[in-house]
Amino acid sequence: MIRIDVNNPKSIYEQVYDEFVKLIVAKVLKPDEKLPSVRELASIIRINPNTIQKSYKLLETNNYIYSVKGKGNFVNNNEELLVSYTNNIMDKIKENIILLKKMDMDNEKILSFINAILKGVDANVEGKRA
Amino acid sequence: MIRIDVNNPKSIYEQVYDEFVKLIVAKVLKPDEKLPSVRELASIIRINPNTIQKSYKLLETNNYIYSVKGKGNFVNNNEELLVSYTNNIMDKIKENIILLKKMDMDNEKILSFINAILKGVDANVEGKRA
Amino acid sequence: MIRIDVNNPKSIYEQVYDEFVKLIVAKVLKPDEKLPSVRELASIIRINPNTIQKSYKLLETNNYIYSVKGKGNFVNNNEELLVSYTNNIMDKIKENIILLKKMDMDNEKILSFINAILKGVDANVEGKRA
């Protein structure tokens, strides 16, 4: 479910955080669904429980999840968050496209590149369905 | 020329590095053009010379610039680097588009968003020309 | 383990780097083995920790080691690197042999000299074993 790369320069707690955010915004983890317990996840991915705890804490302060004492951590239902996350991604794409333009790549080439990506992803999804 | 944000979680030397990479790939700084001297830049942006030195060293090890003792640092002419940089940007865009698709945004919406960006940038350029 | 010569024209951080590269390619330091901590090594060989840090950073960028924040620096398992290192040494030998030839030393003499070295080294190893 969660993949950690020790070689990745990003800190482990951030990687865990990022992975969960992705799962939540992609609705793989649905609102009110329970996250694995800190200890459980820690033992599965062989990480210090303190580190997992830190990730969960961060998810909570950023409103991705809520915590119920004695019960566990659960996915929040927060539409605003989804919107801001989407905007965030779009901003990143925008920034990168601006870079490409600055390197003198023309609109045509950029669009054909984007179309290639979209086709690639769709094909991939079809393939998995079949 | 170079802007540093102290609040940015990225380290200063990395910010300086990134800024120069952008200037170099966008050919604002042309091959064999001289970069500001370590001390000069350091005093301009109020940063310790050692930190600038670190950025320049990184630019050098990554082949963006070459350094001549007693003379200064100069932009390298490295086409391969431009290609790999472009690929890098395109990979990032791809990743982000995949995220959007996972959040169930459809191709139509994504494309209209991209077109909006392209128009925006073109308009901006026209505006500056006029 | 590591020996530094202050009189050596090579910079200290390069000497430290070279020493570790030798230990790693000779498999004295095995893959995933931990290097001494920055501060520890610094205090042992009486060098500023920043200098050691610089050596370790260089080892990392050249893929000899990987660094884990809060844990330490560890030897990488990189076969390609061994091959390129070997080729590098062979190139140096080749260069020097060419120099000898240019000074009119004949093949016979060169070979007898090489054989002497090999015998010497083997004898040394035997001696240490016995």
Added chain:
Amino acid sequence: MIRIDVNNPKSIYEQVYDEFVKLIVAKVLKPDEKLPSVRELASIIRINPNTIQKSYKLLETNNYIYSVKGKGNFVNNNEELLVSYTNNIMDKIKENIILLKKMDMDNEKILSFINAILKGVDANVEGKRA
């Protein structure tokens, strides 16, 4: 006659020095032969005369050449120097062979590699003669 590489991290005056040493020990420049004048060489290889001067000075202090005021710089006839230079090269070869042994390369492989070099060089010389 002399080739300088600006990208080479070695300082220019050292490169000039090294090149002349090679020419002298290989007897391409014979004893009492005149070296190009400082100004002449400087203008040919597009280097600051001060830098050439420094190289010549170093060649002189190391007894490779002698200088006659108002006449120029001339190659010394110094057999001892040749011997020590040869020994120096052989030491370097020895060091590198020891490294190969430490990386568990066996004598057989090393010798076959040396033979390949010798053959390669001889063939090259024959080729140029023909």
Added chain:
DNA sequence: GTGGTCTAGACCACG
């Protein structure tokens, strides 16, 4: 004046 190295000392993030 230019880059490069080194020291001393400090602070932060990570596990």
Added chain:
DNA sequence: GTGGTCTAGACCACC
């Protein structure tokens, strides 16, 4: 305790 970054200040080699 571990690596990583930054500052301040100094010295050297090069051109």
